[in-house]
Amino acid sequence: MMIGSLFNKSANTGGIMTLLTIYLVARWVKLYLTKYQKTIFIYLAIILACLKFAGVFVAFESHHLGILPYLSSYDNPINIIVAGGMVVAIERIHFSNKLVNTIAANTLAVYLLSECGWGQRLFQPLYEWLPNMPYYLTYFLFSIVIYLICVAVDKTWTPLRQHVCRKICD
Numbered sequence: 001m002m003i004g005s006l007f008n009k010s011a012n013t014g015g016i017m018t019l020l021t022i023y024l025v026a027r028w029v030k031l032y033l034t035k036y037q038k039t040i041f042i043y044l045a046i047i048l049a050c051l052k053f054a055g056v057f058v059a060f061e062s063h064h065l066g067i068l069p070y071l072s073s074y075d076n077p078i079n080i081i082v083a084g085g086m087v088v089a090i091e092r093i094h095f096s097n098k099l100v101n102t103i104a105a106n107t108l109a110v111y112l113l114s115e116c117g118w119g120q121r122l123f124q125p126l127y128e129w130l131p132n133m134p135y136y137l138t139y140f141l142f143s144i145v146i147y148l149i150c151v152a153v154d155k156t157w158t159p160l161r162q163h164v165c166r167k168i169c170d
Helices: 016-032 034-061 065-073 075-090 096-115 117-128 137-168
Strands: none
Touching: 016 034, 016 075, 034 075, 034 137, 065 117, 096 137
């Protein structure tokens, strides 16, 4: 039984309760664990992330893709620990980088454009173009292409929306 199914019937698709659970776990760790415990938590998250990626690689190489929904589910305790470990790990890092800020500013738009129903139907054919390449390499390559397409849409949409809003409001 996955943790999220205790709160939410849509355990396979995620949901707001699962994301809230991930946030609360990370927040609890950030507030109540000592520095040493946080370091152990980060190392645990790194090890679990490596094991997860190894599992994905083995699944693709052996063509046993039935495990992927379990590995990628928001309700998977490994994913919750990895996400919490990432939150705790970045609390120690303070930097400013224009490229990172640009990428981060467009992440919500990429998520919204790629995860909606029409976005998935639009981008699905991209993953079937190169049958001779390993699937994980095709997936990685076209994920970057989709990200760049979504950023381009966001970068052109934002000034257009602002211009229209100014015309309407004035």
